[in-house]
Amino acid sequence: MEGIRIYTFYLLTRENDIDYVCEKLDELIQAMRFNEGRNAELFYNMARLFSRYCGRREAVLNKTLLMLEEAVSLHPDNADFHSEVAF
Numbered sequence: 001m002e003g004i005r006i007y008t009f010y011l012l013t014r015e016n017d018i019d020y021v022c023e024k025l026d027e028l029i030q031a032m033r034f035n036e037g038r039n040a041e042l043f044y045n046m047a048r049l050f051s052r053y054c055g056r057r058e059a060v061l062n063k064t065l066l067m068l069e070e071a072v073s074l075h076p077d078n079a080d081f082h083s084e085v086a087f
Contacts, residue, residue: 001031005046012050018059025050025063033070040074043067044081 008024011017028046036042047067054060065085072081 001028001035004028004031005049009049009053012053012060018057022059022063025060029063029066029070032067038074040071040078040081043071043074044078044084047071048084 004024004027008021008028011021011024015021032039032042032046044067047064050067051061051064054064068081068085072078072085075081
């Protein structure tokens with residue numbers, strides 16, 4: 001999972017193939033669900049990482065929103081998660 005995160009971050013920051021970045025983000029989300037499916041902080045932190053560096057690319061922001069929604073569904077009482085979705 002860590003390797004997918006690093007590779008996806010590299011693609012996002014150094015390459016210009018957003019479709020491939022989104023494909024890798026889907027792969028990362030699936031790996032997080034499989035390996036750390038109850039870790040809301042992981043979903044939250046990954047979403048923050050990729051949303052900060054995506055350059056407002058809508059496709060990537062949609063993937064980070066999926067991560068945030070997963071975090072909110074795991075811990076609906078966490079205000080930090082909700083405030084991140086609002087921005």
